[in-house]
Amino acid sequence: MDLFEYQGKQYFARYDIPVSPGDVAYTVDEAVAAAEMAGYPVVVKAQVQVGGRGKAGGIKLADNADEVRLHAGNILGMDIKGHLVKRVWVEHASDISKEYYASYSLDRAAKKHLLMLSAEGGVEIETVAVENPDAIVLLHIDPVDGISLDVARDAAVRAKIDAEAVEGVADMLVKLYRCFTEGDCDLAEINPLILRPDGGVHALDAKVSLDNNAGFRHPEWEAFRATEELDEREQLARTHDLQYIGLDGTVGIIANGAGLAMSTLDVVNQVGGTAANFLDIGGGANADMMAAALGVINFDENVKSIFINIFGGITRGEEVAKGIVEAMGRVELRAPIVIRLDGTNAEQGREILANAGIPESKLTSKPTMLEAARAAVALANGN
Amino acid sequence: MAIFVNADTKVIVQGLTGGQGKYHGLRNQAYGTQVVGGVTPGKGGTDVEGIPVFNSVAEAVAATGATASFIAVPPKAASAAILEAAAAGIGFIVCITEGIPAQDEAKVYNTLVRDYPNTRLLGPNCPGIISPGKCNIGITAGEIAELPSASGPNVGIVSRSGTLTYQALYELKQRGIGVSTCVGIGGDPVPGTNFIDCLKEFQADPETHAIIMIGEIGGSAEEEAAEFIKANVTKPMSAYIAGVTAPEGKKMGHAGAITSGGKGTAQGKMDALRAAGVKVGLNPTEAGDLMAEIVATLK
Numbered sequence: 001m002d003l004f005e006y007q008g009k010q011y012f013a014r015y016d017i018p019v020s021p022g023d024v025a026y027t028v029d030e031a032v033a034a035a036e037m038a039g040y041p042v043v044v045k046a047q048v049q050v051g052g053r054g055k056a057g058g059i060k061l062a063d064n065a066d067e068v069r070l071h072a073g074n075i076l077g078m079d080i081k082g083h084l085v086k087r088v089w090v091e092h093a094s095d096i097s098k099e100y101y102a103s104y105s106l107d108r109a110a111k112k113h114l115l116m117l118s119a120e121g122g123v124e125i126e127t128v129a130v131e132n133p134d135a136i137v138l139l140h141i142d143p144v145d146g147i148s149l150d151v152a153r154d155a156a157v158r159a160k161i162d163a164e165a166v167e168g169v170a171d172m173l174v175k176l177y178r179c180f181t182e183g184d185c186d187l188a189e190i191n192p193l194i195l196r197p198d199g200g201v202h203a204l205d206a207k208v209s210l211d212n213n214a215g216f217r218h219p220e221w222e223a224f225r226a227t228e229e230l231d232e233r234e235q236l237a238r239t240h241d242l243q244y245i246g247l248d249g250t251v252g253i254i255a256n257g258a259g260l261a262m263s264t265l266d267v268v269n270q271v272g273g274t275a276a277n278f279l280d281i282g283g284g285a286n287a288d289m290m291a292a293a294l295g296v297i298n299f300d301e302n303v304k305s306i307f308i309n310i311f312g313g314i315t316r317g318e319e320v321a322k323g324i325v326e327a328m329g330r331v332e333l334r335a336p337i338v339i340r341l342d343g344t345n346a347e348q349g350r351e352i353l354a355n356a357g358i359p360e361s362k363l364t365s366k367p368t369m370l371e372a373a374r375a376a377v378a379l380a381n382g383n
Numbered sequence: 384m385a386i387f388v389n390a391d392t393k394v395i396v397q398g399l400t401g402g403q404g405k406y407h408g409l410r411n412q413a414y415g416t417q418v419v420g421g422v423t424p425g426k427g428g429t430d431v432e433g434i435p436v437f438n439s440v441a442e443a444v445a446a447t448g449a450t451a452s453f454i455a456v457p458p459k460a461a462s463a464a465i466l467e468a469a470a471a472g473i474g475f476i477v478c479i480t481e482g483i484p485a486q487d488e489a490k491v492y493n494t495l496v497r498d499y500p501n502t503r504l505l506g507p508n509c510p511g512i513i514s515p516g517k518c519n520i521g522i523t524a525g526e527i528a529e530l531p532s533a534s535g536p537n538v539g540i541v542s543r544s545g546t547l548t549y550q551a552l553y554e555l556k557q558r559g560i561g562v563s564t565c566v567g568i569g570g571d572p573v574p575g576t577n578f579i580d581c582l583k584e585f586q587a588d589p590e591t592h593a594i595i596m597i598g599e600i601g602g603s604a605e606e607e608a609a610e611f612i613k614a615n616v617t618k619p620m621s622a623y624i625a626g627v628t629a630p631e632g633k634k635m636g637h638a639g640a641i642t643s644g645g646k647g648t649a650q651g652k653m654d655a656l657r658a659a660g661v662k663v664g665l666n667p668t669e670a671g672d673l674m675a676e677i678v679a680t681l682k
Contacts, residue, residue, distance in 0.1 A: 106485060106489060106572055106573070108572050108573065108602045108603070108604075109602070109603050109604075109607060111489065111492050111493065111573050112489070112493070113489065142493050142497075143486070143489040143490045143493050144490060144493045144494055144497060181486050184484055184485075184486055186485060211484055211485045211486065213458065213482045213483060213484045213485065214484035214485075214486065214487075216458070216459065217484075245630070247630065255546070256546055257544060257545045257546030257547070258544065258570060258599075259542075259543065259544020259545060259546055259547035259548075259570065259597070259599050259625045260544065260545075260546035260547055260550065260625075262544075262599060262600070262625040262626040262628075262629055263544075263547055263550070263623075263625040263626075263666065263667060265626075265628045265629065266625060266626070266627045266628050266649075266665070266666060267666045268628075269627070269628045270665055270666060275628065278629075282481075311546045311549045311550055311553070312524065312549075313510055313522040313523060313524060313545060313546065313549055314403070314407075314522045342527075342549075342553060343524050343527060343549055343553075344524045368668065369550070369666070369667070369668065370666065370668050
């Protein structure tokens with residue numbers, strides 16, 4: 001789950017990482033109130049999960065209430081690269097002496113945590129990596145050991161962080177690591193991490209991505225979930241705990257297992273069709289989940305055929321079949337189903353489907369993935 | 384021969400008294416796997432259809448001489464279960480648990496490397512391993528795996544995706560091609576066993592004559608495997624990479640399956656594998672067809 005900047009800053013604050021005083025605002029009046037609290041001058045920042053906000057006019061400086069009104073009025077409702085601005089973050093404008101970069105992520109190849117630190121912050125780190133790779137210090141951290149203040153200080157020195165900022169940055173690196181690990185982040189990034197003329201350092205931006213698997217130990221994430229930008233189909237899927245991603249095509253896809261679901265998209269594409277979605281009903285899916293999955297697919301008006309691709313392991317064929325029969329009794333599906341059922345108890349599943357009295361115009365069974373894909377695509381394309 | 388597990392492997396099931404553990408543990412036993420015990424704290428002294436249950440892995444190992452463990456417990460308990468098995472001297476751990484936090488996985492992996500170098504973890508979030516006719520640990524339906532033929536050629540399978548592992552087994556079965564061992568390494572960001580670990584074993588296994596590899600988008604494991612293949616694998620290979628049509632920046636179900644900034648794409652992985660001499664199919668059936676062609680030349 002990706003957080004908005006303001007949520008990231010709120011999350012940082014939980015781990016004592018200093019951020020500018022400020023607040024989130026959904027209206028112009030709220031923006032003015034936030035500015036009064038933060039103290040002028042302030043920065044009004046569009047809250048969207050896409051880069052290039054500044055260039056698009058989504059970040060403005062304001063010296064007084066009238067200017068806040070003007071800028072907040074312009075920014076709220078703005079479209080930045082297809083993202084609608086629903087809220088702004090208003091914070092006290094900081095005096096900046098230097099801009100640095102710091103982030104933690106998991107290096108999957110090394111199977112260790114990776115600290116990236118650079119004295120050249122404020123620009124895209126990818127750009128620095130290409131133009132001046134030596135300006136980035138990369139440090140692997142063993143998750144069993146974590147990072148000590150000494151190691152952090154050494155990294156700061158190697159990254160050529162200004163001498164007066166080294167202590168502050170090192171302290172920040174230790175706190176950010178705690179946020180990254182205890183806070184279960186996939187990514188915790190500060191860019192820029194600024195040095196102020198008074199010698200203090202703090203986070204001027206926050207990019208945080210949370211690991212959904214760790215949600216069970218973070219009740220505080222509930223507030224973040226409420227603002228996640230999902231389309232209606234994705235919302236519906238979430239309430240049923242289904243892994244769903246909406247796409248633009250016409251063949252609705254239901255498969256068990258992420259790999260098989262991806263592969264199903266690939267095969268549909270190869271035989272000339274387009275997928276309307278990615279939907280993984282997961283291992284151990286039962287009749288209820290299959291019925292819910294069909295409900296989600298049925299919500300999508302673009303769907304012209306539904307391809308159910310099941311290879312049972314934990315998932316049992318008879319459960320899948322029961323779910324389909326149940327769903328077809330409960331809702332009028334907008335599109336015919338083509339199913340390919342193999343693996344655990346597939347024989348029983350096929351029998352249940354064959355004996356359910358469903359007309360062939362609504363449900364056909366195919367023995368292989370390729371044949372089923374061809375049939376589903378033919379239906380979707382109107383042949 | 385086979386890799387990692389064979390007819391002598393003695394398996395305990397951590398979580399044998401739970402729904403998943405019982406169902407799959409008994410199925411593994413019915414397949415012929417030596418399932419010698421189960422572990423559930425507080426339920427020691429009971430049994431599940433005749434399989435004795437112990438309070439701890441250490442007790443189970445002492446009583447049964449188990450060498451492998453099948454872990455089927457919820458995400459919250461999985462990390463501790465893995466480390467308990469390693470501490471009790473288990474050499475091969477299969478963890479099917481889905482949804483373990485990435486931070487826990489990274490910690491467990493590095494703890495194993497440091498403190499228990501002789502323990503191999505397969506998974507988490509993997510379907511398990513099957514050496515057809517000898518041993519099946521995990522959730523694979525044993526009947527879809529073709530038995531290896533004494534005269535060969537037989538194929539080894541390594542896959543990052545659960546259901547595509549079954550698909551690969553099924554493709555070979557349809558063509559009557561024997562399987563030496565099929566390993567599902569799982570799609571999580573920090574797998575205990577990776578492609579290269581398996582490729583190394585398959586290359587050394589006299590019963591394996593060719594290898595199928597099933598990858599997916601995200602990360603760089605396939606690219607690293609391609610480098611390894613180029614330098615070390617002389618057995619012929621076919622492959623398939625899932626996710627050619629996946630949109631960028633979206634997690635496709637698996638935590639590990641995401642492309643970003645043009646990295647981790649299916650195309651890049653297919654190119655790397657082709658450059659290493661691997662025959663790459665555009666879907667699982669094509670990878671199976673390519674393997675059938677390879678096998679025909681080996682006969």
